[in-house]
Amino acid sequence: MGKRMALTGNDAGAYAFKHANADVAAAFPITPQTELMHKFAEFVADGDVDTELILVESEHSAMSACVGSAAGGARTFTATAANGFALMWEIVYIAASCRLPIVMAVVNRALSGPINIHNDHSDSMGGRDSGWIQLYSENSQEAYDNILQCFRIAEHPDVLLPALATLDGFVLSHTVEAVEILDDDVAAKFVGKYKPHFSLLDIDNPVTVGPLDLQDYYFEHKRQQVDAMEKAFPVIKAIGKEFGDLTGRYYSYYDEYKLEDAEAVVIALGSAAGTTKAVVDELRAEGQKVGMIKLRMFRPFPYLELRSLLKNFRAVGIMDRCISFGGYGGPVFNETRSALYGLPNPPVVSNFLYGLGGRDISTHQIREIFETVQKSAQHEPQNLIHYVGVRE
Amino acid sequence: MIPYRGWKAIPIGGLITTPGSTRENPTGGWRTYRPVWSEEKCKHCMICFIYCPDSSIQVADGKMTGIDLDFCKGCGICAKECPFGALEMKLDAECKL
Numbered sequence: 001m002g003k004r005m006a007l008t009g010n011d012a013g014a015y016a017f018k019h020a021n022a023d024v025a026a027a028f029p030i031t032p033q034t035e036l037m038h039k040f041a042e043f044v045a046d047g048d049v050d051t052e053l054i055l056v057e058s059e060h061s062a063m064s065a066c067v068g069s070a071a072g073g074a075r076t077f078t079a080t081a082a083n084g085f086a087l088m089w090e091i092v093y094i095a096a097s098c099r100l101p102i103v104m105a106v107v108n109r110a111l112s113g114p115i116n117i118h119n120d121h122s123d124s125m126g127g128r129d130s131g132w133i134q135l136y137s138e139n140s141q142e143a144y145d146n147i148l149q150c151f152r153i154a155e156h157p158d159v160l161l162p163a164l165a166t167l168d169g170f171v172l173s174h175t176v177e178a179v180e181i182l183d184d185d186v187a188a189k190f191v192g193k194y195k196p197h198f199s200l201l202d203i204d205n206p207v208t209v210g211p212l213d214l215q216d217y218y219f220e221h222k223r224q225q226v227d228a229m230e231k232a233f234p235v236i237k238a239i240g241k242e243f244g245d246l247t248g249r250y251y252s253y254y255d256e257y258k259l260e261d262a263e264a265v266v267i268a269l270g271s272a273a274g275t276t277k278a279v280v281d282e283l284r285a286e287g288q289k290v291g292m293i294k295l296r297m298f299r300p301f302p303y304l305e306l307r308s309l310l311k312n313f314r315a316v317g318i319m320d321r322c323i324s325f326g327g328y329g330g331p332v333f334n335e336t337r338s339a340l341y342g343l344p345n346p347p348v349v350s351n352f353l354y355g356l357g358g359r360d361i362s363t364h365q366i367r368e369i370f371e372t373v374q375k376s377a378q379h380e381p382q383n384l385i386h387y388v389g390v391r392e
Numbered sequence: 393m394i395p396y397r398g399w400k401a402i403p404i405g406g407l408i409t410t411p412g413s414t415r416e417n418p419t420g421g422w423r424t425y426r427p428v429w430s431e432e433k434c435k436h437c438m439i440c441f442i443y444c445p446d447s448s449i450q451v452a453d454g455k456m457t458g459i460d461l462d463f464c465k466g467c468g469i470c471a472k473e474c475p476f477g478a479l480e481m482k483l484d485a486e487c488k489l
Contacts, residue, residue: 099405160404198407208408220399221406227399 002186002247007179009140009172013079013105013165014039015179016147018049019187020103023074023194026054026065030084031117032169033107037079059084063091063102070100071209073199075151077102081169082109085123089130095162096131096225098210099197101154102162104132105147108270108321109169110357118358119169121270125298125322125331131225133163133232134299136269140177143167145249146296148182151191152239158231160197168271170358182247190246229300236297253302255294256309258284262291264373265310265347267336268319269295272354272361276319279366290370295332303339310340315377316347317369321355329353329385348376354388365389414463423466425481427459433478440470440479 007015013036017025027037044053054069056062062078069076080088085106095102106124110116124134133153137143146165154163167173182190198207213221237252244250255273258280259265268276273294283290293309295302310316318337320330327334333351340346352369355361365388372386403409436456441449448464450457459470471479 097405099407197404198409205409206411208413209405211406211408213406216396217402217406220397220402221404223399224402224404228404 002180002182004178004180006176007140007181008035008174008176009143009167010036010107010174011039012140012144012177012179012181013107013147013167014043015181016144017077017079017105018043019148019182019184020075020077020151020191021049021188022051022077022103024052024054024066024069024076025078026056026062026069026076027078027080028056028059028062028084030059030081032109032119032173033079033081033084033105036105036107036173059087060091063088063095066102067091067095067098067100070095070102071098071199072201073196075155075194076100077104079105079107081107082111082117082123085127086111089127092127092130092132094210097221099160099225099228100162101151101160103147103150103154104162104164105143106164106166107169107173108166116357117169119171119271119321120356120358121166121320121322122356124164124166127164128299128331131161131229132299133159133161133229133236133297135163135165135296136298137165137167137172138271138273138294140167140172140175141179141249142296143172144179144181145243145247145251148187148191149236149239149243149251151194153232153236155194156232156235156239157197159228159235161225161228161232166270171271180247186246190243232300233302251296253295253297253305255296257292257294259291259293259309261289262313263289263377264315264317264370265291265293265313266317266319266366266369266373267293267295267332269298269332270321272319272321275361275363276366279363279370282363283367283370288370288374290374298332301335301339303335306336307339307343310336310347311343311345313347315373316349317352317373318349319352319354319369321353323353323356348380348384350376350381350384350386352386352388359389361388418462420460420462420464423461423464423484425466425468426461426464426484426487427466427468427470427479428482428487429456429459430478430480433476435476435478437475439473439475443469443473445469
């Protein structure tokens with residue numbers, strides 16, 4: 001089923017949005033996302049979609065237009081990267097707190113400055129507290145699959161939260177891979193028809209969206225967002241399974257790779273997960289007991305599942321393509337290590353900050369990461385935070 | 393006073409699903425000055441009615457009948473615009489309730 005096409009990650013993303021056939025899209029171009037919306041604009045011009053494409057003058061306006069559109073009951077999406085995401089910031093939070101199931105592709109790119117157009121995860125990781133669901137993609141196929149599933153997850157009546165799927169800038173967005181695209185009718189059936197929870201255009205059921213919310217009720221609405229994130233867990237799992245039954249590509253919170261009898265385990269997300277798998281294969285062929293976990297879902301963060309899974313290992317390395325200045329390690333490290341607190345014999349968890357500003361991560365460097373993790377299992381290390389490939 | 397409800401009992405995202413809920417939430421308490429209306433001087437020209445940004449000029453049968461102090465914020469536009477001096481701003485605290 002479906003057809004295999006040679007597509008860049010951006011094109012794969014555009015096909016996912018084509019298949020979602022949203023009512024409205026609003027976007028502003030930014031490297032490396034530009035070609036995604038460029039391709040989508042072709043679909044609009046060719047009449048392949050019913051989407052009203054709004055060309056705005058900034059990302060702040062893009063997300064604002066999305067909020068207005070979604071509040072009007074329209075299936076809505078956008079795409080951005082790096083500084084564009086940063087410029088949306090104010091409205092990114094508003095979209096989530098108004099419970100508008102907008103879908104966004106974030107083509108991960110380093111935040112300025114100094115200015116840099118290449119890949120790291122600083123942009124989407126910065127949005128971790130904004131109330132958006134976040135799915136990370138290892139390759140362009142996953143970017144397509146994740147974007148399609150984002151619509152189902154976001155619009156699910158138990159969830160009603162905006163959702164973003166990422167793809168690594170240039171590494172995926174500008175690289176051609178074989179990607180299986182669903183047949184139009186199959187994709188349309190999977191994504192389904194959108195029934196909004198409310199609509200400003202529904203004059204029989206008038207609503208006020210985004211009113212003043214002060215000391216008396218703001219906190220209750222935040223508590224509801226927490227609840228929606230919790231309810232997203234089973235929804236994301238069920239939709240990942242349904243998608244797998246349809247395509248053979250199953251999704252959940254994370255993927256386990258050669259974990260059986262592993263002594264040293266590395267967690268990675270995004271495109272580096274693919275490189276890490278290759279290293280696991282090499283090391284396994286040499287008889288070393290190593291494995292990896294590819295984290296797909298960062299929001300909500302699968303803390304209970306990771307706690308239960310990681311307690312079996314002696315040493316864990318966390319790869320973070322994002323830095324938190326003044327914090328202790330990167331965001332994935334922080335959350336994973338926190339999830340293990342209180343275990344009787346927790347694994348030693350080390351952090352490997354890598355690839356900022358698009359710096360390549362090589363198989364050689366990942367071998368060194370595994371070596372460091374293996375050593376940490378034998379001797380409690382003094383230093384847990386490592387900067388991979390930074391010149392001293 | 394409406395009793396406070398818990399997070400499970402309220403519409404999500406701060407949605408207000410009942411039209412006209414403003415009536416249940418008087419905001420006149422924000423006021424420092426209030427317009428005091430002189431019925432004798434009033435010619436019922438409705439200029440204050442047109443200018444009032446909070447729809448607080450009360451009217452019945454084409455005639456002004458008073459000011460809705462539950463919602464009047466005391467901005468003073470009515471007093472400024474009245475051609476007949478029929479509205480005068482006074483410190484709210486010094487007025488009889």
